[in-house]
Amino acid sequence: MISHLRPAIVAMVFFTLLLGLAYPLGVTGLAQTLFPAQAGGSLIRNANGVVIGSQWIGQNFKGEAYLRPRPSAAGKEGYDASSSSGSNLGPLNEDLAARIKAEAEALRAEAAGPIPVDAVTTSASGLDPHISPAYAARQVARIAAARKAQPAEVLAVIAANTEGSTFGVLGEPRVNVLAVNLALDARWPQPQR
C-alpha cells in the first residue's frame, strides 16, 4: 500500500493539470474559434447589441400580444435561468392537481377548445424554450386581437418557427417561443418599454 502512495499522488496532480485544466481550456479555445455563436450560449441581440435572451433558454412572456411559454418551476417567478428546476411533484401530489386545475381554468377563460398537456405542466428544467404546435395554435386568436392582425398571419409566423422531428424520428414537433415573439415584434412593432 505504501508503495502505491507516490504514483497515486503524482497521478492525481498530472491528471488534474491535463484533464482539469488543459482539456476544458483547450476545448474552450477550439469551440470559441470554430463555433463562437454556439459556444457563447446562442445569445440573441437586438439592433442596439443588447442581449435579449438565448435561443435555448425559455422566457416568461406574460403579455397578451406575446406567445406564452409553459408553466415553470425554475425560481420563484419561473424561468429563472440561474436556478433551473422541475416541480418534482409525483402524479398523486395534491399541489400538482391544484396547480394543473388552476392553469386549465385560466386557459379555458381565454379560449375554448381542448388543452394540450404541455400547456399545464412544468418542464424538467423550468427553462423549456419550446411549446407544442397545438399550444401555440391555441394562442393565435389572443395574439391576433392584441396586435390587430389576421389570425392566419400570426399562424404563418408560428409555422415559420416550428420544427418537426429531427430526421423524422428524433424528438417532438416544437415551436420556439422567443423566436416567434421576435418575429411577431418585427412584423407588428410594439411600443418600446
Add this chain to the structure above:
Amino acid sequence: MDWRGWAEIVFTIALTVAVGWPLGIYMARVWTGERTVLDPVLKPVEAGFYAALGVDRNKGHGWLGYAGAVLAFSAAGFALLYAILRLQGQLPLNPQGFDGLSPHLAFNTAVSFVTNTNWQSYGGETTVSSLSQMLGLTVQNFVSGAVGLSVAAAMARAFAADRGETLGNFWVDLTRSTLYVLLPVSIVTALALVAAGVPQSLLANVTAKTLEGADQIIALFPVASQEAIKQWGTNGGGLFNVNSAHPFENPTPLTNLIEVVSLNAIAFATVVAFGRVAGARKEARALIAAMVILLSLGAAAIYAAETLTPQPAMVAAGITDAPANMEGKEVRFGAAASAVWAAQTTGTANGSVNSMHASYMPLGGGVAMFLMQLGEIVPGGAGSGLYGMVVMALLSVFVAGLMVGRTPEYLGKKVEAREIKFAMLAVLILPLSILGFSAISAVLPVALEGLLNKGPRGLTEILYAYSSATGNNGSAYAGLTANAPWWNTTLGIAMLLGRFAYMVPVIALAGAIAAKPKLKPTAGTLPSDSPLFVGLLIGIILILGGLQFFPALALGPIVEHFQVLAAAR
C-alpha cells in the same frame, strides 16, 4: 405512444451498440498495449508519465496489489476533491463568488465523484465554482471512469491467463484508459455538442433584457467539455441542477442523441473488448444480447407507463386528451426520448437525466429504479457493467452446474467455491446497503423531513436514493431534499459500499480466476454463447433482482400504481 416514439427508441439503442462495437475493438488494443492510431501523439506522453510516477509498466500486480493501487488512487482523488470543494471560496476562478461547501456536502460530493456515482446533492449553478467544476469534478469524471475500465481490463486478462500470477499493472491501465479512450472521445464529442448548440464559455452570468423589459440572468459555463465526459465516463453529474434536461446541456434532439449514445456506448465497448482480450468473442456477444434485451424491455416499459397510465391531475382538471405525462419533461424530447434516456441512464450507472424521474408515473419510475437494483449491468457503467455482468454469468453457470451435478466452467475456467464466495460477497452488498439504509430512513424522523411526496411515493423517494447511491448511478427522485447531514452522510457511505465493497471482491475474484489453468471445453461444458445461456442469464439477473427487491417495490411503485388508477377513475 406512437410509431415515431417506438422508432426513436429502437434507433437509439441500435445506434448505441453500433458505436460501441468498433470502439470495443479499439479498446482491446489499448488494454493489450498493441499499436493504435494515436501512438505517435500519446506514446511520449505516456512514457513520461510512467517515469514521473516511478512505475515499471511491465511489472504486473497480483490481486492484492491491484486492489491496493485502486484504493490508494481513489483515496488521493477523494482528498484532493474534498479540499477543493471546502476551499473554493478562497480559490480563484470563482466568478459567482460561491462559498466553500459544508463538510457533509463536500464529503457527499467528493465521494459521489470518486465512486463514479455523481449523485447531485449540490445544485450545480448555485453552489459549485468554475474552478471546482474543472479541476475537481471534471478530473474525477475522467479518472473514476478509467478506474472502472481498468478493473474490467484486469478481469479480461484473468480469463485469458493460464495459471497467471498478475492481473496487469493498474497504473498502466488507468493511464491508457484515460489517454487513449476517454480523452479523445470526449474531445470529439464536446466539439460536436458545441457545433449543435451547447455552450462552452468561461464567462460568468449574462444578463438579458427580455422583450417585455424584464431582466433574465443566464448562467453560462464550459458546458460541452464536461457534458462529454459526464456521459462517456458514465458519471452523470451535471453542471446545472437539472442536468441534461437543461437546454444549455442538451438543447436539441440531435444533442440528445449524441449524449444518450455516449452514455451507453462505452459499456457495450467494454464487453466487446473483454471478448477479444479473453478470447471469448461469441460469449461476449451473448452478454451483449442479454444486456440489449433487458435494456430494451426497460425502455419499452417506461415508454408505455408514461403514455398509457391515466393521469389523475389531468382527469380532475377535465383534460381528457392527455397522450403523455409531460410533467417534468421537455417538449423537444417528449415521452419517447425521455423514456429511452431513463432506461439507458439507470441501466448504465450514469444517472444523468433529460427529464425529472420524480414526476414519472409510478411504474415508469419503478422500472428505472429496478434497472438500478439489477446491479447496474444492463449494460452498466464504464467497466463496472462488464465485471458485474461477469459475476452474474458465473452465478448462472453455477446454478446450471448444480442442476446437472457438474463442476461449472466459464470461458475455460473452473468455477469453484472460492469464486462463488467472492461473487456472492460482491452481489450481496446491494440489498444490504439499499434495503438496510432504506429501512432505517423510513422510520427516522430526521430522514423523513427531506421528503417532498407522501405515502408510497415517499418510500419510493427513499428507495430510489439508496438504489442510486449504491448502484453508483446518481439519478434521483429529486423530490427528496438530500442536502442535509443525514442524507449526505448515509448516501455517501452507500456510494462507498456500492463501489469499493463490490469492486474489491471482484478484483479478488479476478485474481482467483487468473490463477486457474485454462481448460479446453469438453462435451459436458455448458456452452455460454447459446440462446439457452442468454435466457438462463436473464433469468438469474431477474430472479436475483426480483427476489431481493420485490417486497420493497410492492410497497412503493406498485401500490402507488393502483392508487393512481383509482384516483383517475
